[in-house]
Amino acid sequence: MCRLQRCLLGSGIITSVEFTFGCVFNLVLGWNIWDYSQQPFHFMGQICLLYSILWFLLCMPVTFLGDWLKEKMYLPRHKES
Secondary structure, three states, rough: OOOHHHHHHHHHHHHHHHHHHHHHHHOOOOOOOOOOOOOOOOOOOEHHHHHHHHHHHHHHHHHHHHHHHHHHOOOOOOOOO
């Protein structure tokens, strides 16, 4: 999967989790932790396009870091002849 796809997937997962927890905490329990209803392109006041884009941008350095860590942590085993 290319980096762009991983960032889109990551943003989608984070936004889905934010929506789920927003519905539980804000709508069901009434805690009113966040409210995006004043933001353009919001959905039920729990998620909005701006923050989904910001999550996508945050996923970029995270994927670079993950690739770098995977490279550094993977130590190929050499067979002794």
